[in-house]
Amino acid sequence: MPLMDILTDILKIQSTSGDESAIKDFLLNQIRIRQTSWKVQPEIYHGPQVHDCLLLKFGKPRGAVFAHIDTIGFMTRYQNQIVPIGGPDVEDSVSVVGQDRLGPIKCNITENEGQLTHDFPRQIAPGTRLSFEQDIQISEKFIQAAYLDNRLGVYNALKLCETLENGWVVFSTYEEHGGGSVPALLNFIQKESPISFGLISDITWVTDGVQHHDGVVISIRDKHIPRKIFLDKILELASDSKIPFQLEIEDAGSSDGREVQFSPYFIDWCFIGAPEDNVHSPKEKVSLFDLNAMIEMYRYLMAHL
Incomplete structure (x- = not known):
C-alpha cells in the first residue's frame, strides 16, 4: 500500500x-x-x-x-442538540457521520443563533461523536x-x-x-x-x-x-x-x-x-x-x- x-x-x-x-x-x-x-x-x-x-x-x-x-468534531447532547469538539467551522447544513448503539448515522448539522442541531430522524444517543463526512x-x-x-x-x-x-x-x-x-x-x-x-x-x-x-x-x-x-x-x-x-x-x-x-x-x-x-x-x-x-x-x- x-x-x-x-x-x-x-x-x-x-x-x-x-x-x-x-x-x-x-x-x-x-x-x-x-x-x-x-x-x-x-x-x-x-x-x-x-x-x-x-x-x-x-x-x-x-x-x-x-x-x-x-x-475536531461534534458530540450529541439531548434531543437534537449538538456541542462542538474543538473549533469546527459549521457551514450551512454540513453533513456529518457517526454511529451509536442503534446503528450508523448520517445527518446534517445547522447553526441558529449559536445553537447547533442535527436533523437525524431519531434521537441519537447522548455522547455520540460525529465527524465531517469525508470527500477527498x-x-x-x-x-x-x-x-x-x-x-x-x-x-x-x-x-x-x-x-x-x-x-x-x-x-x-x-x-x-x-x-x-x-x-x-x-x-x-x-x-x-x-x-x-x-x-x-x-x-x-x-x-x-x-x-x-x-x-x-x-x-x-x-x-x-x-x-x-x-x-x-x-x-x-x-x-x-x-x-x-x-x-x-x-x-x-x-x-x-x-x-x-x-x-x-x-x-x-x-x-x-x-x-x-x-x-x-x-x-x-x-x-x-x-x-x-x-x-x-x-x-x-x-x-x-
Whole structure:
C-alpha cells in the first residue's frame, strides 16, 4: 500500500479528541508492517501507560517530532442538540457521520443563533461523536478533504520514519480540545531518552502573508513565542537546505508547541507545517508542493539539528 493510500485511509478514520484509539491502532499496525524497510528500527511505546498515544524512538534522540492524531468534531447532547469538539467551522447544513448503539448515522448539522442541531430522524444517543463526512479530492496541485489538520502532519511523521536515524516520533492526543497529553509524554521521554528540542508537525493557515505553493511554513510565533536562538538555528538550516519555505507571524492560534513551552522542561520548539485554506471545515485545502516541502524539510532538519 503506497503511503498516499495510507493518507486516504487515515482521513476516513474517526478520531475526535478523546476518542483516538482507532487511529492509534491503525498506525501501530502500519508501523509494524513497514518498519522492516526503514533505515533504523525504532523502539515502539504504546499501551495503557500512554493512553492512545504512540511513541517511536529511533537511535539516540536529540529531538522529537510531535503530530497530533485527534480531530475536531461534534458530540450529541439531548434531543437534537449538538456541542462542538474543538473549533469546527459549521457551514450551512454540513453533513456529518457517526454511529451509536442503534446503528450508523448520517445527518446534517445547522447553526441558529449559536445553537447547533442535527436533523437525524431519531434521537441519537447522548455522547455520540460525529465527524465531517469525508470527500477527498486530489488534483495535480492540491489535496482537499476534511481533517487535513492534522492527517497531513501524521503523514509527514510517517514519511520521516523511513529515513530517521536519531529522534523520537510522537503521535499525541487531545490537541484540538485543550491539549493535555504532551506534558505527560515529555515526562516519559525525558526519563527514557531525553531531548532538547521538538518540532510540531501540524498544519497552519493561508493568510495575507502565507500563500499556497510558496513552501512549508516555519512559524516565528502564533499565540506563543519559541526561543529566538533556536528559531535562528532552524532558519539557518532551512536556508542551507534550499527547500522552499515561508515565514508565519501571527498573534493567535496554538498547537502542541504550547504544551512543550508550558512543560517543566527546558525544551526548544518550533511549529513547521504546510498552510491550508478553509480551516476546520469539510473542505480543507493544501498545496501538494507545500506538503512535499514539509516532508523534505523535516528530513533535513532532523538530520542536522
